Amino acid sequence: MRILILGAGAAGGYLGARLIESDEEVTFLLRGERLNFIRDNGLIVYSELGNIKCRAKFITSDKLTRDFDLVILACKAYALINAVNDIKPAIDKDTRILPLLNGVSHLQYLDEFFGREAIMGGLVHLAVELDTKGRINHLNHFHRFIFGCRHPEQNTCGRILENIISKTKLEFSLSTHIQHDMWEKFIFLTTLAGATCLFRGNIGEIMQTESGKDYITGLFQECVDIATEYGHRPNDATMHDYIELLANVDSDYTSSMLRDINGGAATEANHILGEMLKRGVEKKLSVTLLGYAYSHLQVYEYQRDRLII
Structure with missing residues (x-):
């Protein structure tokens, strides 16, 4: 599965680093200072569950093509509108989108923009922060990833993602009641x-x-x-x-x-x-x-x- 992660901040960077650690194909959609840091330093994660330092593939929105099976949105909720505009070039009828934003109101916005069949549900229980040097610090032992399907057309993607995540160090579950x-x-x-x-x-x-x-x-x-x-x-x-x-x-x-x-x-x-x-x-x-x-x-x-x- 070809995965695009919008954002390599604390949460998106941590999730992506764990995927890369297990040899999955991940590309980050980046801009600005974070792009420069990742290009020069790669991803750096400090965690009691295992430190990571790895190179990371990245792309900018103007270079996006429809080559991705899954797009993970790992931005802050207030950045959602810009995020949608950034990922549009990567989305076709078979692309699935997995938002990991806090709250629940973003689902309606994304459903209206891309169609409910494209939008999965997800959340992370994860305490992480970016330090002043651009490194990701994992602050406790929680790193649970929960995702689920909201439409029958997402079931295949859900099963493939479940298999992928099972190979990482992340705690996870494929939920049958993700909105709850x-x-x-x-x-x-x-x-x-x-x-x-x-x-x-x-x-x-x-x-x-x-x-x-x-x-x-x-x-x-x-x-x-x-x-x-x-x-x-x-x-x-x-x-x-x-x-x-x-x-x-x-x-x-x-x-x-x-x-x-x-x-x-x-x-x-x-x-x-x-x-x-x-x-x-x-x-x-x-x-x-x-x-x-x-x-x-x-x-x-x-x-x-x-x-x-």
Whole structure:
């Protein structure tokens, strides 16, 4: 299978490096500084599960042809429109597209643009970041890749990809209910990002405060209630696992969104907290805690925009 990955940032670069490590054919669609780094240095990954330094094939959007069987979108949600324009030259009727964006709203946009038969579903549970030298740092032991088919025409691609991923070090599953899985991550990520950004600390630090536990569990419940209204209530085992992660007083777990804030970067606040809030308002549910967290992030984005201007 010929695989094109849009983006060699932290998540896309890590996934691609693990595929290259197992001798799969991967090409990265790149531009700008990241292209220059990959050309000069290759991919560099530091992980307790195995470091990687490898050369990587890359291409620019103006050189794309329809030679790829699978296109993996590993960009930030706010870059989706540009990403779609970049990959268009690589897409024909047999190409499958696997977005690994956070949230769920991107599926509708991609379905309308390319057709539902082209758009698979996917997510990663992965804590990674790019350091100032362009290297990918894997921050814990999680590196789980979940993907699934949303249309019968994707089944062959799904089976081939399952066989490919089985040869890597990645934990993975080919899901039969991928949109439900994506909603479950949406709940968890909204709670994690909302709490850690609002309190500007990790889970353990928040849990040591006067109202931290009440806030986290309350925010989590608001998100669960919203998901339930859309037909995606997590099962009891998943909810138990999430609460254990989100209420662990010894945890140094934080969110990539907080790391973005600390680095002065743009965030996915609109596409994660804003989208969850919008859906809660549409269903006339209580979203007070979600609203506080999103408002805090809106202030950050307003301030950041003024600094850029």
